[in-house]
Amino acid sequence: MNCERFDEHAELYVLGELAPELVGEADAHLADCPACCQRAEAARRQLGALQSALASHRASDGFAERTMARVRAEAAPAEAKAEPLRRRVLRYAALAAAAALLAAMAGYGILRGGSMAWLESGSVAVAGPPARQLGAASPLAPGDVLATPAGGSATLALAGGRLRVAMAPLTVVRIMDPRTGTALQVVSGEVYCRGSGGGSAPMVACPLANVAAGPGVVSLHVTPEHAPPGGTEGTMVTLAAHDGAARVIVQGQGAGAVPLERGQVLTLSTDRRRRLSAPVPIERLRELLGAERRAVMARHGELELRWEALLGGPGEGPPLFRRAGELQEALSQTRALHGELERRLQFLDRCQAEGQRVLRVVLRPVTR
Amino acid sequence: MDDGEPTPVSDAALVADVLEGNTEAFGELVNRYKNLVASFVAARVAAMEVEDLAQDTFLRAFRMLASLRDPAAFSSWLLGIASHVCVDWHRSRRRMASLDDEGAQEPGADALVPHRSPVERPDAEAEQQEAARLLLESLDRLPEAYRVTLVLKHMDGLSCQEIAERQGLALGTVTSRLARAYKLLRDRLKRLD
DSSP: OOHHHHHHHHHHHHHTOSOHHHHHHHHHHHHHOHHHHHHHHHHHHHHHHHHHHHHTTOOOTTHHHHHHHHHHHHHHHHHHHHHHHHHHHHHHHTOOOOTTHHHHBOSOEEEESSOEEEEEESOOEEOOSSOBOOBTTBOOOTTOBEEOBTTOOEEEEEESSOEEEEOOTTEEEEEEETTTTEEEEESSEEOBOOOOOOSSOTTOOOOEEOOOOOTTEEEEEEOOOOOOTTOOOOOOOOOBOTTEEEEEEETTSOEEEEEEOTTEEOOBOSSTTOOBOOOEEHHHHHHHHHHHHHHHHHHHHHHHHHHHHHHHOTTTSOGGGOSHHHHHHHHHHHHHHHHHHHHHHHHHHHHHHHTTTOEEEEEEEOOO | OOOSSOOOOOHHHHHHHHHTTOHHHHHHHHHHHHHHHHHHHHTTSOGGGHHHHHHHHHHHHHHHGGGOSOGGGHHHHHHHHHHHHHHHHHHHHHHHHHHOHHHHHSGGGGGGSOOOSOOOOOSHHHHHHHHHHHHHHHHHTSOHHHHHHHHHHHTSOOOHHHHHHHHTOOHHHHHHHHHHHHHHHHHHHHHHO
16 A cells, blocks of 8 residues: 555544455555554544534434424324224224114215214214115225214214215204314314314414304304413414315404315414414414524524623613613513414424314204 | 344335334434434524424425435435525525514624624634534535535444445445545645645
8 A cells, every 4th residue: 555545545544444455555554654644643633523523513312302203293194094994994893873774864964085984972874875884894985975863963083084064954063173172063064174272371272163154165153262361362273174165253353255275274363453364384384483483582592692792881782772671671572472482383283283183073963 | 033233224214114104214214314414404504493493304304205216315315405494494584684674783683693703712712613613614515425424424423334234335335435525525624724
């Protein structure tokens, strides 16, 4: 090995990564070449410096766990679709209803297209075509109509997909998401809902109720039942009608038809005007809120620097924040704004994690 | 089956596993490349943004995994995503800055941008910091394949053999990438001297 060749391989030699057949040659060369010994020493120092420089940029402890928590939340809806397939086989095996029930049924059903469903209680028959009993050998298929006997009720659990509700007079289908507390009464049309309610956290969606509409349109009367302490009414409504239009009525205001697609959300502003936003994909909203939160954090950091500068010398702070009181107020505003954005983002996380998993549908004829 | 060393799983195999629905396999990819992504992002944005944006990178990669054409090139693809995430962040920062007239006019506003310039302190610590900064800047300008190899070697402490197995490469390819990367680093640092 000559000096030029050693120069090419000095780092690999120092790291012990030089090919075994070259190590002997390198050792022999070093024994006779002080310049290359220096080169090896320099390589060792540079590699040490590289290692130290990189060490300061390692991912923080727990990074992978935190990242995977977000990834799992993202993946949850897809996984939820797979689980009911197994459960469905077991549950449908116990289904006793038959096509004969159709004659006595209350007159409503569910047309499904792509959603996973299983029976929680009661009895349901498949009206077909062809009419048949649900079971492992005859799972639900797109276009199936489910029916319950007159006076009876049944509970189905749905995970994702699309739910179309076709109603007979004097019947109501109540859709509830037990995890998030969302409740909808659907008189006709089709709806996919996700939402959150209960508790006193400021950024939770209101329970949705009092739905009434014509074909293809679902009206939702938004009633904030969980106003947070401090009084801000109306928080965030997340609602997505699948391939349809949602007619949203904000309490105290007029109603408006909002075309919504699955995965989109509407937000209701928390100020007195209670403006309803245009539909926005949930992911987009998350990005916007994330960017806003980061900007607020940066702004907060900047204000803290100014605070330190102000403590260091009264003449050095920017004129607008010369007075400590003003600066402290600005700091508390950015702190509050950051907390608010955090809550909104957590809410979106919850929506994504839970919103599409399971909707429990109670089929119950009612008298009005 | 051999009881000794566990069989190393290649990136491509993990990607295939994730695409088949095994979300947890993505965790291994996160573990493998968290330092790569964190160091890449750290070179481009303010320190306090690194964690968020590095997470965003992995999340976006998870969503887009089905579009990855060559699963063996996962790490380079991941850096491409990290680059987009950082660009998006800077765009949103600029948008926010243009809305924030007050901040734009005040001298403290530049506290919002990442500090890339050396600290003006004539002591040994500052010199050391400056040397580290130059080193990282040079590393940042290496071709992606070289940077990935260097980071896996020096941040994750992998041997060339382990890097080769993970990335589905020949051992010779990894060692020659390393040698080439060191040479490029040396040349660049010499030019800066």
